[in-house]
Amino acid sequence: MNRLSLTLVIAVLCSGPGGRAAEGESSSPFVVNYAGTGQPGNGGNGEGRTNCAIANPYGLVRGPDDALYVCEIDNHIIRRIGPDGQVSIVAGNGRRGFAGVGGKSTAATLNEPYEVRFDRAGNMWFVDMKNHVVQKVEASTRILATVAGTGQPGYSGDGGPAASAQLNQPHSIQLDRDGHLYICDIGNHRIRRVDARTGIITTFAGNGQKSATPEGSRFADVALYGPRAIDFDREGNLWLALREGNAVYRLDIKAGTIHHVAGTGKKGFTGHGGPAAAATLSGPKGLSIGPDGNVYLADTESHSIRMIDTKSGRLELMAGTGERGDGPAGDPLQCRMARPHGVFVDNDGVIWVGDSEAHRVRAIARQSSLGKLRAR
Numbered sequence: 001m002n003r004l005s006l007t008l009v010i011a012v013l014c015s016g017p018g019g020r021a022a023e024g025e026s027s028s029p030f031v032v033n034y035a036g037t038g039q040p041g042n043g044g045n046g047e048g049r050t051n052c053a054i055a056n057p058y059g060l061v062r063g064p065d066d067a068l069y070v071c072e073i074d075n076h077i078i079r080r081i082g083p084d085g086q087v088s089i090v091a092g093n094g095r096r097g098f099a100g101v102g103g104k105s106t107a108a109t110l111n112e113p114y115e116v117r118f119d120r121a122g123n124m125w126f127v128d129m130k131n132h133v134v135q136k137v138e139a140s141t142r143i144l145a146t147v148a149g150t151g152q153p154g155y156s157g158d159g160g161p162a163a164s165a166q167l168n169q170p171h172s173i174q175l176d177r178d179g180h181l182y183i184c185d186i187g188n189h190r191i192r193r194v195d196a197r198t199g200i201i202t203t204f205a206g207n208g209q210k211s212a213t214p215e216g217s218r219f220a221d222v223a224l225y226g227p228r229a230i231d232f233d234r235e236g237n238l239w240l241a242l243r244e245g246n247a248v249y250r251l252d253i254k255a256g257t258i259h260h261v262a263g264t265g266k267k268g269f270t271g272h273g274g275p276a277a278a279a280t281l282s283g284p285k286g287l288s289i290g291p292d293g294n295v296y297l298a299d300t301e302s303h304s305i306r307m308i309d310t311k312s313g314r315l316e317l318m319a320g321t322g323e324r325g326d327g328p329a330g331d332p333l334q335c336r337m338a339r340p341h342g343v344f345v346d347n348d349g350v351i352w353v354g355d356s357e358a359h360r361v362r363a364i365a366r367q368s369s370l371g372k373l374r375a376r
Contacts, residue, residue, distance in 0.1 A: 029364055031319060031327075031335045034352075035070070035081055036360035038326055042075045045088045049361075052087040054079065057354035057361055058341040059115030059172070059286070064122045070354060070361055071126065071342070073112040078126060081361070091126065091137055091144070098131040098151050105137040105144040115172050115229075115342075119179060127183075132167045134183060134194075148183060148194055148201060155188045155208070162194040162201035172229045172287075177236065184227045186243065191227055205240075205251060205258070212265065213242070219251050219258040229287035229298075239295055241284040248276070248284065248295065248308065261295075262308050262315060269302040269322045276308045276315040286354070290345035298343040298353065303336065305343060305353060305364070318351065319364055326358040335362075 034049060041053025055074035063069050068081040069090065077092035091105040092113065100108025111130035118124055122139035125147065133149030148162035149170065157165020168187025175181055179196035182204060190206035209223035226244030233239060238251040239261075247263030262276035263284075271279025284306075286298030295308040296318065304320025318332060325336025342354025351364040 028366060029332050030366070031329050031332050032363045032365070033327065033329050034361045034363045035068075035087070036358075038359055040074060040359045042072075042077075042094055043087060047087050049081050049085045049087055054359055054361070056356050056359065058113070058356060059127075059344075060342045060352055060354045060361065061116050061118065061344050062346050062352070063118050063124070068352065068361070069116050069118075069124070071113040071116050073114065073129075073356075076110045076112065078110075078113055078116055078124075090124070090142075091135075098128070098133075101135075101144055101146050103144060105142050108144050110135075114170075117173055117175055119175050125173060125175070125181070127170050127173055129169055129171060132169060134162075134167075134170060134173055134181065147181065148192070153187060155185075155190075158192075158202050159200065161199055163199070165192075165201045167192065171285075172227075174230045174232060174238075176232055182230060182238065184230055184240075186227055189224050189227065191224070191230070191238075191240070210244070213245065213247070213249060213258060213260070215260050216257050218256050220256065222258055228285050231287050231289045231295075233289050233293060239287060239289060241287045241297060243283055243285055246281045246283065248281070248287070248297065261313075262297075267301070269299075269304070271315050272306075272317045273314060275313055277313070279315040281306070285341045286343040288343045288345045290351075291347055291349060296343050296345050296351060298340045300339050300341055300356075303338060303340065305332075305337075305340065305351065319353070319362075324357075326355075326360070329362075332364055337362075 036054040040055035043052030058071045060070045066083045070079045080088050080090045092110040095109045097109030114127040114129040116126040124137040132153045134147045136147045149167040153168045154166030170183050171186045172184040181194040183192040185192045191204045193204035205219040206224035207221045211223040228243035229241040240249045248261045250259045263281040268280025283301035284297045285300040288296045297306045299306045303324050305318040307316045307318050320337045337355045338357035341356045344352045353362040
């Protein structure tokens with residue numbers, strides 16, 4: 001994709017009502033190194049975001065307090081980057097382990113937190129992947145509780161309390177409009193669901209098979225090879241990236257069927273500007289639905305951020321060259337990345353990236369937004 005088409009994509013992403021850019025604002029895209037030094041480390045509380053060393057950032061999200069929350073798997077923590085640019089730790093004590101449930105979240109030991117979300121009450125939910133659990137931090141008390149999983153890998157517990165069930169390397173979570181929790185149980189090749197009212201866990205999609213996903217099948221009993229990342233669109237459909245399957249699917253919740261949208265199943269870095277279904281992906285490990293309804297992917301093994309235009313059905317390259325590296329900041333199509341795992345598209349159109357092995361959080365925004373972005 002050339003500079004003009006990328007500018008048009010960003011213009012749509014960052015536009016106001018009716019798809020028109022705000023008067024006097026530039027739509028040119030720009031990459032900012034928002035947090036991290038590029039070297040792995042564990043910066044302390046109170047440091048500024050650009051001087052604070054981070055290590056292997058994965059999932060990230062904007063919280064209800066306007067702060068950015070970032071999972072760091074090498075440090076076994078979740079870090080908060082406030083609107084003032086100051087950094088603090090909100091979960092994990094920096095040591096690997098599985099302890100501290102029932103106490104303050106900052107005193108707990110975690111084991112590679114992968115993804116973080118917030119519910120409408122402001123409670124923080126996250127995947128503690130190598131502990132095989134989903135945890136929740138109560139907004140008012142900051143107390144940590146295990147929501148799903150026993151801490152031992154396996155596949156059990158459907159029809160009973162989620163905290164008594166076994167998961168196997170959960171990777172991604174999402175909450176629907178009613179507060180029900182959905183879990184990418186990747187080691188079991190299934191999506192699990194925890195009822196918000198009863199706390200009962202069930203298998204929502206997948207039969208555990210490591211095979212192709214037939215188009216139009218009932219997702220309750222279809223093969224899902226490596227369900228890695230999920231997000232809901234405004235219509236309530238669930239979008240799913242398959243890591244090993246190198247593809248993206250849309251789960252029509254009302255119809256109960258699954259539909260192929262992107263990726264041929266073969267691993268690659270092709271198809272930009274063409275039909276998404278004919279393109280090749282390379283281990284997609286992050287997915288976010290933007291305010292424009294388009295689907296943004298952290299295509300990890302191609303070191304890039306890619307986008308499915310849901311109106312045209314095309315796949316576009318948003319950032320990265322396809323080669324591993326670290327920057328430079330500036331033109332997104334010249335900015336090398338290193339196995340990004342996290343992507344989150346904000347309501348104001350900023351694309352946040354957990355550029356994992358570059359040990360940075362990056363932001364992609366129009367140039368006219370850079371002053372505001374840097375002031376955060």
